[in-house]
Amino acid sequence: MTAFARLLRSKTFVWIVLILPGLWPAWPLFVRQDSSALADPLKFILHHLGFVACLLLVTVLTFSPLRVLFPRSPVVQALNRHRRLVGVSAFVYAALHFTTHLLYEGGAHPANLPGIFRNVLDKPFQLTGLIALTILLLLAVTSLHAAVRWLGGRRWKNLHRLAYVAAALIAYHQAAARKIFPVQVLWIFIPLVVLELLRLWKTHRPRPAPAAARP
Amino acid sequence: MLIRTPSSWELPESAVTPEALYRQRSRRDFLRTLGLGAAALTLGSRSVLAATAGFPDQQNPAYNGTGLKPTPYNLVTSYNNFYEFGLNKDDPKDNANRGWNTDAWTLELAGLVRSPQKIDVNALVRQLGLEQRVYRHRCVEAWSMVVPWDGFPLAKLIALADPLPTAKYVKFTTFYDPSAAVGQRSNSLDWPYVEGLRLDEAMHPLAFIATGIYGKPLPNQNGAPLRLVVPWKYGFKGIKSIVKIELTKREPRNTWNVMAPSEYGFYANVNPTVDHPRWSQASERIIGGGIFSGRQPTLMFNGYEKEVAPLYKDLNLRVNF
Numbered sequence: 001m002t003a004f005a006r007l008l009r010s011k012t013f014v015w016i017v018l019i020l021p022g023l024w025p026a027w028p029l030f031v032r033q034d035s036s037a038l039a040d041p042l043k044f045i046l047h048h049l050g051f052v053a054c055l056l057l058v059t060v061l062t063f064s065p066l067r068v069l070f071p072r073s074p075v076v077q078a079l080n081r082h083r084r085l086v087g088v089s090a091f092v093y094a095a096l097h098f099t100t101h102l103l104y105e106g107g108a109h110p111a112n113l114p115g116i117f118r119n120v121l122d123k124p125f126q127l128t129g130l131i132a133l134t135i136l137l138l139l140a141v142t143s144l145h146a147a148v149r150w151l152g153g154r155r156w157k158n159l160h161r162l163a164y165v166a167a168a169l170i171a172y173h174q175a176a177a178r179k180i181f182p183v184q185v186l187w188i189f190i191p192l193v194v195l196e197l198l199r200l201w202k203t204h205r206p207r208p209a210p211a212a213a214r215p
Numbered sequence: 216m217l218i219r220t221p222s223s224w225e226l227p228e229s230a231v232t233p234e235a236l237y238r239q240r241s242r243r244d245f246l247r248t249l250g251l252g253a254a255a256l257t258l259g260s261r262s263v264l265a266a267t268a269g270f271p272d273q274q275n276p277a278y279n280g281t282g283l284k285p286t287p288y289n290l291v292t293s294y295n296n297f298y299e300f301g302l303n304k305d306d307p308k309d310n311a312n313r314g315w316n317t318d319a320w321t322l323e324l325a326g327l328v329r330s331p332q333k334i335d336v337n338a339l340v341r342q343l344g345l346e347q348r349v350y351r352h353r354c355v356e357a358w359s360m361v362v363p364w365d366g367f368p369l370a371k372l373i374a375l376a377d378p379l380p381t382a383k384y385v386k387f388t389t390f391y392d393p394s395a396a397v398g399q400r401s402n403s404l405d406w407p408y409v410e411g412l413r414l415d416e417a418m419h420p421l422a423f424i425a426t427g428i429y430g431k432p433l434p435n436q437n438g439a440p441l442r443l444v445v446p447w448k449y450g451f452k453g454i455k456s457i458v459k460i461e462l463t464k465r466e467p468r469n470t471w472n473v474m475a476p477s478e479y480g481f482y483a484n485v486n487p488t489v490d491h492p493r494w495s496q497a498s499e500r501i502i503g504g505g506i507f508s509g510r511q512p513t514l515m516f517n518g519y520e521k522e523v524a525p526l527y528k529d530l531n532l533r534v535n536f
């Protein structure tokens with residue numbers, strides 16, 4: 001466990017773990033030449049990037065409850081060193097996902113952009129995605145130390161609680177994008193909800209009365 | 216394009232069907248010469264006798280889809296919506312080929328008809344013959360393909376049953392077998408899948424029953440052994456692996472309409488001016504087009520406006536989407 005925790009503390013290791021999912025589509029598209037991926041490669045990439053962004057956002061949100069629940073775990077401590085890196089990478093993947101969406105809808109023709117944005121406003125599942133992306137952008141920009149100082153700790157913390165709003169929007173975004181409710185949404189979000197409930201339970205449970213108060 | 220490897224099956228458009236050899240020796244002749252039993256013995260393959268193994272008798276020049284570039288065979292057979300076998304596009308190819316047997320298949324013609332009957336699909340193909348047609352295929356999810364289908368006009372099939380004058384609609388039902396179809400073990404849709412057409416739509420010369428693609432048997436994931444193809448409607452109208460066709464007086468419900476009436480109508484005509492709540496229908500992605508192919512504008516009635524628009528001259532297409 002400590003060896004794994006030591007590995008997790010390494011920034012290089014975390015960088016590699018964060019970059020690899022972005023390279024993954026090359027495997028089915030170029031190496032395996034998987035027909036169902038090649039049928040519409042851009043759609044495959046689009047969905048993959050969104051999926052990774054969503055997983056990373058949920059992952060970084062588990063760090064705080066894990067720290068409350070297992071404060072002494074070296075793995076949890078190591079993870080919490082990388083909150084900003086993982087959070088920003090969730091934004092980067094979300095931004096790549098949106099860029100791919102523009103390319104997917106518009107085929108790289110700037111003239112198509114107004115129509116694409118009109119559609120975004122028109123389709124609830126797209127709009128929630130864009131709002132979530134805007135939140136992540138705001139959080140990524142204010143993740144700089146200077147921004148923390150400028151905002152002050154309390155205000156910064158409140159602002160960054162918007163990450164939960166983004167997560168809820170993305171759960172909707174993902175579910176509503178499909179014709180039939182995709183079960184993966186449950187797999188991704190239920191563990192986070194359980195951890196948050198456990199954290200609430202731990203921070204708000206009644207404490208045993210101090211010994212001196214006994215008659 | 217950087218990721219497509221052209222393979223031997225990627226025939227030029229002109230070579231899709233009219234392979235002289237097959238034209239000279241039609242499937243019917245082939246069967247007549249050899250005799251059914253002899254064919255089975257000689258070639259030792261059950262599938263040779265399956266309806267889906269029929270080579271196209273000939274391409275119907277009236278429906279050769281001038282200017283259309285057929286989607287490569289491996290993409291048509293690997294990118295499927297067939298929720299009976301899973302929700303992802305690559306699921307049906309895996310799940311429909313794990314012991315699901317479509318060789319022996321009986322189709323029932325029933326309802327308001329003079330001659331209700333149950334027909335073996337092989338017998339049906341021998342009776343009606345096959346032709347090939349190149350059709351556009353447009354999914355409600357805003358992607359499209361071009362498919363060379365082998366089969367026969369739906370009108371010929373309906374004529375066999377001899378509809379009564381009271382018949383106004385046609386209801387199609389697919390198989391129900393959760394032991395073979397993994398998707399039918401969950402309630403993602405109301406099984407079995409059902410679809411419907413107005414009788415005049417069903418009798419339209421474009422409405423087609425396919426038993427093959429590219430001159431090959433219809434693969435299981437594409438709806439073996441026979442499926443509906445209505446090229447001017449969204450793909451979900453093309454019910455796969457049909458077991459029953461019923462003539463009815465009242466408009467039948469169709470599965471997606473039951474699932475989400477605000478999203479999927481009865482008609483489901485391809486219409487670039489009426490959006491789906493989730494997708495714009497103004498344009499479409501071309502399957503097999505590669506990363507930078509962009510989109511192409513969607514045509515009214517999927518390019519079959521001239522042929523089918525008269526069917527809907529009294530219909531508000533915005534309401535009856």
